[in-house]
Amino acid sequence: MEIVLLEKLTDPAKQEAIRQLLILADQEFVPPISARTSSTQMNLAPGGTGSVDAYYETIRDLPVVLALENDRVVGFMHFRFDHTCDHISYLPNAYACTSSVHPDGRGHGLMTKFYTAIIEAYPERMVCTRTWHTNLGHLHILRKLGFTETCCLENDRGEGIHTVYYALPPRV
Ligand SMILES: CC(C)(COP(=O)(O)OP(=O)(O)OC[C@H]1O[C@@H](n2cnc3c(N)ncnc32)[C@H](O)[C@@H]1OP(=O)(O)O)[C@@H](O)C(=O)NCCC(=O)NCCS
Numbered sequence: 001m002e003i004v005l006l007e008k009l010t011d012p013a014k015q016e017a018i019r020q021l022l023i024l025a026d027q028e029f030v031p032p033i034s035a036r037t038s039s040t041q042m043n044l045a046p047g048g049t050g051s052v053d054a055y056y057e058t059i060r061d062l063p064v065v066l067a068l069e070n071d072r073v074v075g076f077m078h079f080r081f082d083h084t085c086d087h088i089s090y091l092p093n094a095y096a097c098t099s100s101v102h103p104d105g106r107g108h109g110l111m112t113k114f115y116t117a118i119i120e121a122y123p124e125r126m127v128c129t130r131t132w133h134t135n136l137g138h139l140h141i142l143r144k145l146g147f148t149e150t151c152c153l154e155n156d157r158g159e160g161i162h163t164v165y166y167a168l169p170p171r172v
Helices: 012-030 051-059 112-122 137-144
Strands: 002-006 066-068 072-083 093-101 126-132 150-152 163-168
Touching: 002 112, 012 051, 012 072, 012 093, 066 112, 072 112, 093 112, 112 126, 112 137, 126 137, 137 163
Parallel strands: 093 126
Antiparallel strands: 002 066, 066 072, 072 093, 126 163, 150 163
């Protein structure tokens, strides 16, 4: 398995593979990707268009880390530089906005490697992300890598589902 960090992905076949991975995992996200219109939207109450495409358009041109098996995309993590919002103000940063691994490739450390690639490539940047508080696998990885919770928005994704922000300070 090859892990590749690209600040811009221009290969249409790999872009389409990412879109297909989003479709495959759509309902695992909380709320589903198809119920959102952007990777940075603050209102995470259900809505959206019923398709992943509006969301996908907002991540397509972002930097990405890919897991490639014989040039086939098994997983990805899109991230953006210097994302700020009400809960993230530190600059410079690298904000991991969307990640998914094909079900057959899970549990082999790929998401851990995506974060490690970003952490090592940009030691001067804070690395940050957000997720829902019941995404236990993701939270396990973040804590293992030394991230700490910086903010918790209770019931942000519906009753009893909180949004949590995590960050790792610069390493230099
Ligand atoms: C989240 C996701 C990307 C993780 O990818 P992955 O490549 O399987 O992740 P890794 O193999 O690097 O790590 C998974 C870790 O979580 C742990 N884990 C899995 N389920 C867990 C749970 N319920 N509770 C605690 N830890 C758990 C695993 O043991 C593993 O830790 P370890 O390496 O220390 O043993 C993948 O499950 C996925 O695509 N999920 C659907 C989409 C999604 O949730 N994306 C993230 C949205 S913010």
